[in-house]
Amino acid sequence: MTLAVHVRGLHKRYGDIEAVRGIDLDVNAGEIFGFLGPNGAGKSTTIKILCTLARPTAGDAKVAGHDVLRERDEVRRHIGLVFQESTLDDYLTAEQNLRFHAELYGMPSKIVAARLEQVMEMVGLWERRTSRVQTFSGGMKRRLEIARGLMHSPRVLFLDEPTVGLDPQTRASIWRYIRELKQREMITIFLTTHYMDEAEYCERIAIIDRGTIVALDTPENLKAKVGKDRVQIGTADDDAAIAALKAKFDIESANREGLVTFAVENGEQFVPRLFADLGVPIRTVHVARPSLDDVFLAYTGSTIRDAEANALEKAGGMARMARVARR
Amino acid sequence: MAIARTAPVVVPPRSWLSDLRAVRIVWHRDLIRYWRDKPRMIASILQPALYLFVFGTGMGAGMRPTGGLDLRVFLYPGVMAMATLFTCFFSAGSIVWDREFGFMREMLVAPVRRYSIVVGKALGGATAGMVQGVLVLAMGPLIGVTFTPLLVLVLLAELIVLSFAITSIGVLVAVKIKSFQAFMALVQIIIMPMFFLSGALFPLRNLPTWLHVATLIDPLTYAVDPMRRAVLSRVSEAEAFGVTWSGWPIPTFVELAIVAGTGLIALAFAAHEFGKME
Numbered sequence: 358m359t360l361a362v363h364v365r366g367l368h369k370r371y372g373d374i375e376a377v378r379g380i381d382l383d384v385n386a387g388e389i390f391g392f393l394g395p396n397g398a399g400k401s402t403t404i405k406i407l408c409t410l411a412r413p414t415a416g417d418a419k420v421a422g423h424d425v426l427r428e429r430d431e432v433r434r435h436i437g438l439v440f441q442e443s444t445l446d447d448y449l450t451a452e453q454n455l456r457f458h459a460e461l462y463g464m465p466s467k468i469v470a471a472r473l474e475q476v477m478e479m480v481g482l483w484e485r486r487t488s489r490v491q492t493f494s495g496g497m498k499r500r501l502e503i504a505r506g507l508m509h510s511p512r513v514l515f516l517d518e519p520t521v522g523l524d525p526q527t528r529a530s531i532w533r534y535i536r537e538l539k540q541r542e543m544i545t546i547f548l549t550t551h552y553m554d555e556a557e558y559c560e561r562i563a564i565i566d567r568g569t570i571v572a573l574d575t576p577e578n579l580k581a582k583v584g585k586d587r588v589q590i591g592t593a594d595d596d597a598a599i600a601a602l603k604a605k606f607d608i609e610s611a612n613r614e615g616l617v618t619f620a621v622e623n624g625e626q627f628v629p630r631l632f633a634d635l636g637v638p639i640r641t642v643h644v645a646r647p648s649l650d651d652v653f654l655a656y657t658g659s660t661i662r663d664a665e666a667n668a669l670e671k672a673g674g675m676a677r678m679a680r681v682a683r684r
Numbered sequence: 685m686a687i688a689r690t691a692p693v694v695v696p697p698r699s700w701l702s703d704l705r706a707v708r709i710v711w712h713r714d715l716i717r718y719w720r721d722k723p724r725m726i727a728s729i730l731q732p733a734l735y736l737f738v739f740g741t742g743m744g745a746g747m748r749p750t751g752g753l754d755l756r757v758f759l760y761p762g763v764m765a766m767a768t769l770f771t772c773f774f775s776a777g778s779i780v781w782d783r784e785f786g787f788m789r790e791m792l793v794a795p796v797r798r799y800s801i802v803v804g805k806a807l808g809g810a811t812a813g814m815v816q817g818v819l820v821l822a823m824g825p826l827i828g829v830t831f832t833p834l835l836v837l838v839l840l841a842e843l844i845v846l847s848f849a850i851t852s853i854g855v856l857v858a859v860k861i862k863s864f865q866a867f868m869a870l871v872q873i874i875i876m877p878m879f880f881l882s883g884a885l886f887p888l889r890n891l892p893t894w895l896h897v898a899t900l901i902d903p904l905t906y907a908v909d910p911m912r913r914a915v916l917s918r919v920s921e922a923e924a925f926g927v928t929w930s931g932w933p934i935p936t937f938v939e940l941a942i943v944a945g946t947g948l949i950a951l952a953f954a955a956h957e958f959g960k961m962e
Contacts, residue, residue, distance in 0.1 A: 408793055430698040433795035444786040448717050460709035461794040462695050463702035472693055505790075510692035542692055 359422040361386045361513045361545035362407060367416035369402050376402040378568035379416070384547060384561075386512070389539055391559030392549040393653070399568040400549040401441075404517050407547070408438055421512040434462070437511030439502045441518045445490045451477070452486040455505050462509040476504040480534060496527035503534060507544075514538070516548035520555060532558055553649040562649075566657040580647045583655045586624030589616040590631070591641035598637040605634055616643075698795050706796040710804025711811065714778060718812045724774070732767040732820045735759060736827065753916075756827040758925070761911035762884025764820040764839070765904060768847050769879060771816040773871050775809030776854025780867045792961065799955040802855060806951055809851030810844070817843040829915060838914045845940050846907040849947025853903075856954040859961070878904045883912075887925040899927065903946045906939035 362384035369377040377399045384390045392400045405411040407420050409429045418425045421435035438444075445454050452473065459469045477483040480500035490498065499519065506514055516535070520528040532555070538544050548559070556562050557576050564572040564579075572579060592598040598617050602608045610619035621627045624644040632639060696702065718725075736756055744755030782788040791801050821839055824831060857874065861867045881895075882904035891899065899905050909927045913936065916925070926933050 410789070410793060430795045433793055434695045434697070436793075438789075438793055440786065440789060442786045444788075444790045446713065446717075446782075446787050447785070448720055449713065453713075453716065457709055457713055458790070460705050461791065461796060463698070463705055463795070464693055464695060468693060508693070509695045 359386065360384060360419070361388065361421060362390070362547060363417075363419040364403075364407075365417045367403065367406065367418055368414045369399075369406060369411065370414045375568055377406070377413075380565075380568075380570055382563060382570065382573070384513075384545060386545055387539060387543045389535065389546045389558065389560045390548070391556045391562040392547070392565060393551065393553075393556045393562050393649070394549075394565035395551055398565045400565055401517055403565075404515055404547070404549060408436060408515055409433055434509075435512040437506035437509065437514040439499070439506045439514070439516045439519055441521055443498050443502065445498055445502060445505075447491045448489065450487050450489050451482055451493070451501055454490060454501065455508055458505050458508050464509055472508060476507045479507075479537070480504045481530075496523050499523060499527070499531065500534075503531065507538065507542075510542060511544065513545045513547055516546065518549055518551070520550070520552065528555075553653070556649050564653060564656050571656045572652070576649060579652045580649070583647045583652050585620040585622050586647065587618065587620055587645045588624045588627065588631075589613070589618045589641075589643040589645075590639050591616055592635075593638040593640065598635060598639075601635050601637055605636075606631075616641075695795065698797070702795070703797050703800040706794065706800040707804040707807065710791070710801050711807040714775060714805065714808025715811060717778065718775065718808075718815075728767060728771055728816055729819055731770070732763045733823070735763045735766065736820075736823060740827070754828060757829060757915065758887075758912070759885065760820075760824060760827060760829060761839075761915050762882070762908050764817050764843070765846060765882065765908045765911060766879055766884055767820045768813040768817040768843060769850050769875060769904065772809045772813035772847055772850035773854040773875055775812045776805065776851050776858045777864070777867050777871065778809075779805055779855060779858035780861055780864050783862070784864055798959040798961075802859070802951065802955045802958045806848065806851045806855050806954075809854060810847040813847035813851060814843055817847065824915075835914055835917070839911060842907065842911050842914070842940065845944050845947075846904075846911075849903065849907070849943045849950070852947040852951040852954065856950045856957070859954050859957045878902055881905065882908045883925075883927060884908050888927045889925060900929070903943055906934070906942045909934070910936040910939045 360383050362382060364380055364382040367377055367380040367382075368375070380399075380403060392403065394400050402411065406413050406418055407425060409425050409432050412426065420432045423431035423435065425432050446457070449457070455473050455477070456469065459473070464472070473486075474483060477486055480503055482497060482501055482504065485493070485497070490501065493501065503516075503519070506516075519535075520531050523531070535546055535548075536558075539546060550556055559576065561573065561575050562579060563570045572582075574582070590598065595612050595615075595617050599610050599612065602610045602617070602619060608619050608621060610617050612618070624646070628642055628644060631642075736759060740756035740759045748755070779788070782791070792798075794801075818840070821836070821843070853874075854871075857870060858867060861870060881899045881902040883899060884904070888896070888899050888905070888909075905927055913926060928934065
């Protein structure tokens with residue numbers, strides 16, 4: 358099976374700024390692949406190259422088996438795009454926007470009506486098809502863009518921050534469409550996000566920082582590499598519990614906010630042993646998996662929020678001061 | 685939620701046919717937008733009406749700058765050209781607008797040749813300009829212009845050439861300009877001299893040399909002149925108003941060739957520039 362996305366040694370330079378510095382990447386057909394990183398890390402630039410909207414300075418990129426430089430039209434036929442910013446025509450109705458798309462993509466006229474109904478039903482906008490896009494909320498516009506991106510059955514759907522600026526309910530429904538899509542048409546979904554919780558929905562994630570990929574794996578494996586789960590227990594006798602943990606399991610623990618807290622690999626599997634062998638009555642148990650925030654921190658040395666703050670400072674010409682401050 | 689399933693769509697490979705469909709839909713969209721923008725339509729009828737009926741009547745009553753000829757009849761072809769000029773340029777501005785509001789990307793990633801989008805835009809603006817020109821054309825009988833089928837046909841043909849050429853120039857400007865404000869400013873800088881130097885408002889005879897030369901450079905001159913010639917064809921002194929090259933009245937077909945040629949060159953440049961856009 359052809360890889361949905363195949364990238365080797367990709368570079369993109371804008372003047373003095375190297376936005377992308379050597380990215381290698383393979384995305385399988387039918388996969389939900391997430392590109393995770395702070396603003397300014399090179400996510401959008403990479404997507405633009407993959408969508409034939411920007412030319413790479415160096416390196417190769419193939420999408421749906423076609424070269425993004427030499428076979429632009431072929432790439433364009435096989436991809437759908439949903440950008441961060443709206444690319445709808447507000448003056449047209451929802452249906453007119455989709456029909457424009459169908460014509461531009463040369464869809465056979467016979468199938469346009471049925472396809473239009475299908476994608477608009479899917480995002481729950483069929484009833485509003487004759488409304489002008491002007492009258493739509495931000496969430497509705499995004500849903501309409503997703504519907505439009507799907508009109509021509511792309512093999513790869515690129516979603517650049519598909520849920521940014523949307524309320525939690527709309528975000529949830531957009532994720533429902535994304536998963537539905539993958540099942541129904543075996544579409545490969547390539548998305549960028551800087552929401553950690555969204556990255557969890559992806560089958561694999563690439564963490565990108567300063568133009569390079571610093572980690573690439575399933576969310577589970579990434580978290581496993583970072584290490585241990587955090588377990589917190591409420592007991593009848595905390596001091597006895599801490600002593601028992603040390604004696605029986607060789608685990609260092611401490612009392613934090615009235616709970617005995619410690620780190621352990623595979624926390625969920627450890628809990629039954631804990632109940633059986635601790636010898637101190639346990640009242641409550643809480644196991645927390647490492648979050649992607651922990652993962653991002655481990656790979657980039659900063660939390661995603663800090664990384665964005667730094668990117669902003671750099672933009673303001675305060676890079677040196679920020680670096681000094683960190684040391 | 686059960687959703688009717690359709691088989692995945694197969695987008696046919698790009699061909700001249702898909703480019704043609706792209707031209708058509710880009711053109712169609714511009715027309716929908718033009719039709720929906722009623723305030724703009726009203727404004728663009730009002731302006732030529734003011735020139736023709738208020739300026740033409742008032743100025744003509746007091747000064748008679750065109751001798752025995754009704755000033756309004758003299759202005760009529762010029763005002764028709766002006767209305768077309770303004771509408772075409774504004775329509776071309778939708779390219780800048782589309783870029784600022786993101787819609788341009790939808791077109792840039794489509795599997796069609798970029799020139800088809802430029803051509804679609806040029807045709808859309810030209811059609812809007814034509815409609816505008818025809819609205820002014822229809823005012824003819826109100827100022828005593830007698831329509832013959834031949835006159836209407838000739839004027840329509842000349843309007844088509846003019847609309848296409850002006851929109852192409854507008855598209856070229858729009859492709860190069862990044863913000864709408866800058867475009868509007870530049871349009872003022874381009875439109876007003878084109879309009880004033882074209883002979884739309886005064887006869888191009890007995891001018892000081894500098895002004896005469898300036899009018900010869902203006903492509904709009906070569907659109908206003910044949911339109912006026914057609915309107916005044918039954919007035920004996922018609923040629924006395926027209927533009928000449930060292931005393932030689934330029935034949936209509938040469939003038940229209942100049943206008944069309946300017947448009948084609950502008951469109952070719954616009955398509956080339958548009959192709960490079962990222």
